[in-house]
Amino acid sequence: MQNFVTDETSLYQQLFDEMFDRFNLSAKVVAKQAGVSEVLISRFRKGKADLGTRKFLALLGAVPIEAREWYLSQLLGAKPGVSLQKLVSAASAVERVEIINLIAYSFLEDRKITGTSELISSAV
DSSP: OOOOOOOOHHHHHHHHHHHHHHHHHHHHHHHHTTSHHHHHHHHHTTTTTOOOHHHHHHHHHHSSSHHHHHHHHHHHHHHTTTTTTHHHHHHHHHHHHHHHHHHHHHHHHHHHHHOOOOOGGGOO
16 A cells, blocks of 8 residues: 555554554554544544644554554654664664654654644653
8 A cells, every 4th residue: 555645644644544454453442442532543544633642652552562563664664574662772872862853853844744833842
């Protein structure tokens, strides 16, 4: 499946939607485990709503590890089968700070592109 970013959806939202389809995830189950509403997941997947950092991380934590690793590898451009957890664990402290900054910057850029003025206060 070819990924493309529309004006309404950002890459991380589109990949999130694809992850649900690819791994046959139930929004009802993930919503319950993450403590967020099923409607919010649906709106996020369609690019009609954004999530705060806390809810987004809760959702990622509620999906199976294979789905989470696929999602992060697609988002960060890593090769499938490469464990991002192992790569980050092996990185130096300086490299880990750079990784966190790159992830935070990508979310901020997505917000600028979509016109959302809300900032991720904990990421900056």
